[in-house]
Amino acid sequence: MGVSDTTPAGREAATVLSSAVVLAGRELRVFARQRSRIAGALLTPVVFWLLLGAGLRASFRPPGVPADLSYPEYFLPGVVLMIVLFTSIFSTISVIEDRKSGFLQAVLAAPVPRGGIVLGKVAGGSLVAVLQAGLFLALAPFAGISLSAAGAAAALCVLLVTAMGLTSLGFLLAWRVESTQAFHAIMNLFLMPMWLLSGAFFPSTGANGWVRGVMTANPMTYGLAALRRSLYWGDPARAGEVPSWTLSLGVLALFSIIMFVGAKIACERIRHSDS
């Protein structure tokens, strides 16, 4: 049996990656088998976008947004963010399910570094989220957004980084929570404000003082700003008065890194207190 005595850092990193690929692959495969989940995840946002887009079209005239920008066009990136938010976070419910089913225990007893387990889950959930958001983005031309190749690529990258941060946040919580019901309850508490106060529905330029403050503190504001800037790659003015590229990407990256490290630490800790 070819087992070496020590695990050098290079080999450790390789093991983290290879185990993450295996676990993420499993996540994608399971997702592809759940047809109703895919349909639900795509149809709900479309309905949302059509109804709210049509309903608010006439009333929407906020400052800080180009005058000829219709509400369906303004709202489209917001719906994309919603897809990423909900899919990312709820993909980590599988952590709780895996613990109940016993699958997680087998993974924890395998010679897999904890970082590989977190990365696998996070990458799997994020890819599922970006995949769905990407499909919805194909509707952009119907909203009047002419998406360039560079813009689409940038948008997908931004969505991936956002999704990584959100799945890590979900992992962090799912690791500690006992039941899926509790997870739903706690997550809804986070999700709604994170989405509503990100600029998805209305720009911060028209909001009053404290709402504006919360929006400035919400990391999703920067995710959405980066998304808008990607979609209007060749025409930055149409993105409206949103945070700059540098600020958006900086906050987004920081958010994702902190969440991922947090999830990894949580994952490494469990062995001490597990009973």
Added chain:
Amino acid sequence: MVAAEVDVRGLGHRYGDRIALRDLSLSVPSGSTYALVGPNGSGKTTLFRLLSTLLRIVEGEARIAGLDVRIQPSLVRRRIGIVFQHPSLDRDLTVEENLRCQGRLYGLASEALRHRIVCLLGVFGLEDRRADRAGRLSGGLARRVEIAKALLHEPSLVLMDEPTTGLDPAARADFWAYVRKMRDEAPATVLLTTHLMDEAERCDRVAILDGGRLVAEGRPSDLSAEVGGDVILVEANARSEMATRVAEFLGRRVEVADGVLRIEVEKGADVIPRLVEAFPGRIRSVSLRKPNLEDVFFHKTGRLIAHAVGSETSWA
């Protein structure tokens, strides 16, 4: 003297204030099947979790294939295969996908892994189930996949926690056939926990645990022989009253378990005729047997395993 695959010295464990395992020492010879047996709360699952690296060792020392479990858990993980009490299969994946996922987590290269999967599907009679979703398998089949999964990386030690729980009698018989196969062909040392004494008796050696302590250790036949004598089991009407009267009549202790009186005597053949004569019409059946591990447990702890386990034995 065969080398020890597992060597445990002074191992202890506590969950908060509750002591689950106290100063336990034992060694499992290479290539043997070894049972950790005892009622609930005896510490067998704690020992299983400590050896499988799922719990951190704080007190004492454990070595697997010479590796220190506390200091080298990742190397230990490569040497052991684990079968959990609860199935660890992904129900949405097929049998083959479950195996492939596991093999890759253990770092098997794809060619070697493919070969290994084909081989194990054959050994466990799963060839025609390879494309079935794990969630649709019966308990017995799922258990077989579980064992195949644990053997993928050719571990030298296979740890199993209550592997026959929830299996019907046919699937249990099947399970034991595969355990022997595993020991002989793999070849691997098999260490399993069970609360069923008759299952422990099928193993080469047993360790009987009670209240976190080791109360007996050795070959089942040797342990039973130590008890000596015969055990008489009597089914009778009005059994609690009968128990008292039989105890007076024979001048021996009488235990009642699962509606049956149990009496230990030196020579059963002498006692049975006297007993049947003394209680005409009261006895429905009498049987005689040599002591088994249940009697060993009784001798060491003063309790019947049936009482210690409680309702769990009702279906056994």
